[in-house]
Amino acid sequence: MIIIPESAIAELITSSDCLKAVEEVFASMANRSAYNFPVIREAIGHADALYGFKSGFDRKSLALGLKSGGFWPNNTSRGLTNHQSAIFLFDADTGKCRAVVGGNLLTALRTAAASAISIKYLARKDAKVLGMIGAGHQSTFQLRAALEQRAFEKILAWNPHPDMLSRLEEVAKEEGLPFEAVDRDRLGAESDVIISITSSFAPLLKASQVRAGTHLACMGTDTKGKQEIEAELLAAATVFTDEVEQAITIGETQHAIEKGLIRKEAVVELGAVINGTHPGRTSQDQVTLFDGTGVGLQDLAVASAAVELALARGVAIEVDF
């Protein structure tokens, strides 16, 4: 069995490796070669933790396994990341455990890859202004991955806790791009692409604040009850997602479905655009929206890529198991 500790991930895999792995698995999901198993997520009644499993199988790449972990809100006081996870890969031919891979950095990279893929396929080619809503741990990964997809000339940002915005400003500085902290009216009125990555439970952006032609990547809502944008904004957009069942139950789409503003059938898998079976954006004025809920197959895809890279470079730790 191969072990890849959390500390080895940063040296091993790049954001473009993750983008390629996630793009391939989204395509497999839309082809029905890959599917996610039902998600388990439980409040365990200890340390205020939420713990669970995301799992699946990709018949094309033969990635089989699960990511297990969750959210430990009191970890910060112990000097640890609140989100903790590990990814277990199994041999699809024998069922033997093939690898255990640290899942913390990979979660951020695979989540950023998903929104970057949505920008690659759905944002206008001439997008110049990137708007960021959210400035937590995930936000800098989101920002860096998005900047690789279009020739953005400016970054606008808003966060409910403005003191957190400095981490985004630092990335902008590193990339040599102008950065402005703005209110939500300006962010919506001037951005060509908007990424939301907060843990909000109430809408932060309204339909009236977003202009025609915008692409939104809504990445924060991954649980029942969470919400980043007004349901009317989602309903006015052409909606894409990683997985339709998750979008309508735990994703941003849940609210428009509950209000009867859209039908499940209107939600398109991003993989269908990657495969060329859906045209994606069809006009410059269309508002497109990616509801990124986060699926287990993304985790398996990036963990498998990390294992292959470790083997190819001769740095994999192998143990008898």
Ligand code: NAD
């Ligand atoms: P974080 O705790 O580091 O940051 C939280 C962010 O949400 C900050 O911008 C903070 O200002 C904001 N926030 C906190 N409380 C809020 C409230 N009550 N209302 C509005 N905003 C609030 O978290 P993170 O690791 O950056 O994750 C952000 C979100 O992304 C979380 O909801 C997390 O569950 C989600 N997430 C989604 C995926 C996916 O695949 N879609 C993957 C990882 C994380």
